[in-house]
Amino acid sequence: MSEILNLAKGFEEKSRQLAGDTERNLQSEFERHELFISEALKSSEKKISAAISARDQRLSQFVLRGWAWILLTVITVTIACWGVIWYQGHQISDNWKMIAEQKRAIAQMRDQGGNLIWTTCGDSGKKCLEIDTKAGSFGEHNQYMIPKEY
Structure with a gap:
């Protein structure tokens, strides 16, 4: 063994x-x-x-x-x-x-005067200017008036 x-x-x-x-x-x-x-x-x-x-x-x-x-x-x-x-x-x-x-x-x-008021008047169509009636008229025969806004 x-x-x-x-x-x-x-x-x-x-x-x-x-x-x-x-x-x-x-x-x-x-x-x-x-x-x-x-x-x-x-x-x-x-x-x-x-x-x-x-x-x-x-x-x-x-x-x-x-x-x-x-x-x-x-x-x-x-x-x-x-x-x-x-x-x-x-x-x-x-x-x-x-x-x-x-x-x-x-x-x-x-x-x-460029502030004037222009328009046409009557049947003829003529130019019209608005006038200051309170300012009066001038000239020999009152033929001149002052325009309104002048």
């Missing part, structure tokens, strides 16, 4: 040694596999980061172009509005000058 015991001890010893070798080999392979996966993840991370960075740069350019168009549009509209306001200001100024000239002309006409 001692031989069987020796064989069993030898087998157990070999089994332990084989289990230890297998464990060391597996540990070594796992470390190698872990290193490979770590490097693959780092490589993927770099590729993804580069892709995200490129996309962000394209989006930034796109947004910058959009803001540039908006700014250009605002400047154009502002210049156009300023031009319209400037033009209208000159038109208003010219109109004020024309109104002042017309007021002066009206005052001058009023001073020269």
Whole structure:
């Protein structure tokens, strides 16, 4: 029985040694596999980061172009509005000058009898002038009278 015991001890010893070798080999392979996966993840991370960075740069350019168009549009509209306001200001100024000239002309006409009231009289359609009867008549034969509103 001692031989069987020796064989069993030898087998157990070999089994332990084989289990230890297998464990060391597996540990070594796992470390190698872990290193490979770590490097693959780092490589993927770099590729993804580069892709995200490129996309962000394209989006930034796109947004910058959009803001540039908006700014250009605002400047154009502002210049156009300023031009319209400037033009209208000159038109208003010219109109004020024309109104002042017309007021002066009206005052001058009023001073020269421009406020007289003319109409047509009778069936013949002759021109008639409204007379201020309260002012009286003048001349040798009272042939002159003062027009109303004069």
